Amino acid sequence: MRKIRRIIQLHSQANMSQRMIARAVGVSRPVVAHYIGLYDRSGLTIAQIESMSDSELEAHLQPDDAQIDPRYKQFCQLLPKIIQELGRSGVTRQLLWEEYRSEHPDGYSYTQFCFHLQVYTETDEVAMHLEHEGGRKLFLDFAGNRPKYWQGDVERFAELYVAVFPAGGLIYCEAIESQAVESVIVATGHAFEYAGGAPAILVPDNLKAGVTESNPYEPKINESFEDFAAYYGCVVIPARVRRPRDKALVEAAVNLVYQRVLAPLRDRRFGSIEELNEAIAEKLEQLNERPMQRSGICRWQRFRSVDLPALKPLPAKPYELRRFHTVTVGFNYHLYFSPDKHYYSVPWTLRRKKVRVVSTSTTVEIYHNHTRVATHRRDSRPGQYSTHREHMPAGHRMYAEWSPERFLRWAQQYGPKVRELIASMLEARTVPEQAFRSCMGVLSLAKEYGGQRLEAAAARAVRYRLTSYRAVKSILQKGLDRQVDEQQTLFIVPAHENIRGSEYYDRNDTGAVQ
Numbered sequence: 001m002r003k004i005r006r007i008i009q010l011h012s013q014a015n016m017s018q019r020m021i022a023r024a025v026g027v028s029r030p031v032v033a034h035y036i037g038l039y040d041r042s043g044l045t046i047a048q049i050e051s052m053s054d055s056e057l058e059a060h061l062q063p064d065d066a067q068i069d070p071r072y073k074q075f076c077q078l079l080p081k082i083i084q085e086l087g088r089s090g091v092t093r094q095l096l097w098e099e100y101r102s103e104h105p106d107g108y109s110y111t112q113f114c115f116h117l118q119v120y121t122e123t124d125e126v127a128m129h130l131e132h133e134g135g136r137k138l139f140l141d142f143a144g145n146r147p148k149y150w151q152g153d154v155e156r157f158a159e160l161y162v163a164v165f166p167a168g169g170l171i172y173c174e175a176i177e178s179q180a181v182e183s184v185i186v187a188t189g190h191a192f193e194y195a196g197g198a199p200a201i202l203v204p205d206n207l208k209a210g211v212t213e214s215n216p217y218e219p220k221i222n223e224s225f226e227d228f229a230a231y232y233g234c235v236v237i238p239a240r241v242r243r244p245r246d247k248a249l250v251e252a253a254v255n256l257v258y259q260r261v262l263a264p265l266r267d268r269r270f271g272s273i274e275e276l277n278e279a280i281a282e283k284l285e286q287l288n289e290r291p292m293q294r295s296g297i298c299r300w301q302r303f304r305s306v307d308l309p310a311l312k313p314l315p316a317k318p319y320e321l322r323r324f325h326t327v328t329v330g331f332n333y334h335l336y337f338s339p340d341k342h343y344y345s346v347p348w349t350l351r352r353k354k355v356r357v358v359s360t361s362t363t364v365e366i367y368h369n370h371t372r373v374a375t376h377r378r379d380s381r382p383g384q385y386s387t388h389r390e391h392m393p394a395g396h397r398m399y400a401e402w403s404p405e406r407f408l409r410w411a412q413q414y415g416p417k418v419r420e421l422i423a424s425m426l427e428a429r430t431v432p433e434q435a436f437r438s439c440m441g442v443l444s445l446a447k448e449y450g451g452q453r454l455e456a457a458a459a460r461a462v463r464y465r466l467t468s469y470r471a472v473k474s475i476l477q478k479g480l481d482r483q484v485d486e487q488q489t490l491f492i493v494p495a496h497e498n499i500r501g502s503e504y505y506d507r508n509d510t511g512a513v514q
Helices: 002-013 018-025 029-042 046-051 054-060 070-086 093-103 110-122 181-195 223-231 244-265 273-289 299-306 394-400 404-412 416-427 432-449 451-463 469-477 502-506
Strands: 137-142 148-151 154-157 159-164 171-176 201-204 211-213 323-328 334-337 342-345 354-359 363-368 371-377
Touching: 002 018, 002 029, 002 046, 018 029, 029 110, 070 093, 070 110, 070 299, 093 110, 137 181, 137 244, 148 273, 159 181, 159 244, 171 181, 171 244, 171 273, 181 223, 223 323, 244 273, 273 299, 323 334, 334 354, 342 371, 404 416, 404 432, 416 432, 416 451, 432 451, 432 469, 451 469
Parallel strands: 137 201
Antiparallel strands: 137 159, 148 154, 159 171, 323 354, 334 342, 354 363, 363 371
8 A cells, every 4th residue: 555655646746657656666557557547536635545544545446346347356356366376386377367267268368367466466565475486585684673682781682683485475583693694694594494494595685694795797695605505505696786676575574573573572571692582483483373464374374385395405414604715825835724823734736825715613624726635623723733744745744753762863873962962952942843953954964074073063062052053064164073172272281391291290209210
């Protein structure tokens, strides 16, 4: 009736053509012509119409009994059944008209059949069911009015998630913490469980959790939400831009939720969001079991006959949220995963290449060119490394097998001072593994300078408490390992003729050497 009032108002006051009125109101031109004709024959004024209730206006806009075609009365009785059948998969207007004419040979032609059907649906809430095939779509949106609950003395507001199957009209709603993609995915999964199956198409009204970039031709879908839909065999097609009837569908469901779910709960105080959802679920069930005014059947009945047979069966396990990141692998064939602040390995041939990281609460999977190249258990130790041995080059695999004991055995081959130096280098680090490369460097100096010189250089390094590869290499490069230590020379007595030797003190009083 709101649309009918708008048609009459634009016709009488705005002096608009029927085609322009049809565009403005969102109905077809024949519907506009039909109601303008009824208005003109009624003799009502705009002032009278504005003072009438919807039921009074509807009664005045009915044609006279003498003008009513008996076929129309008969057709009106069939309309609820026709609307229900149109929602079923594969059922068309042509098929229903053929069935109608087989039972009523003197009935309407196909053109008149479609016209009266169009008039009926475009001015009634049932219009949202006519254009949709059973079980094909699920419309998603959030209510503007947010329900509240309490945590102790703190008042909190939840988001009200609403989903509706357009053909059967079944509604699902739930209070969730936020409009984040995690919450939307969980709520949509609950809607599937409530219905007992998954539709072919999810139609979010450009929710941020579902659509990251709105575009009339190629909207960009949130990757996690798209992955969720694929898990259940669905695709995501956002509501069309500037198509108010798409939005009107779910908005009508939101209004019903306001009236039948939230309003009865307005004076109740809920101590948690779980308690709030228990009450919402109870009122929601009453809404879906309530007989609808025109058809006389409830939403559950129509859903079971129209939508349920066409829904996809649900997987054995619910979807586990996956997140997606694009990361560049480091030169050391590890990538930095910022959510964990942790490093994960990939095959070393992928160093410095871009890869896709797909994470769940327990695993991290890494893909390159759409091929999975690594899987890790998720690790939240910041700054640490998770490395698979098979990802390493051959030389690094040997490094992975190094240990303090192995370095000490290796050092012992060149002498005790080299072993003592390596032990000092291992002890100087908080973690022994931090010294492995330095130890490797010191021991490799034997190839260039020989084992004897390395032993001498190690002795000098130990004496001066030097524990770095650079210090030992500098000693060898400068030849300091071949020099006599200055500290030793301080205790050597130089030869001189005036200085008595030890032999002097070994003589007896007679001067004979004992």
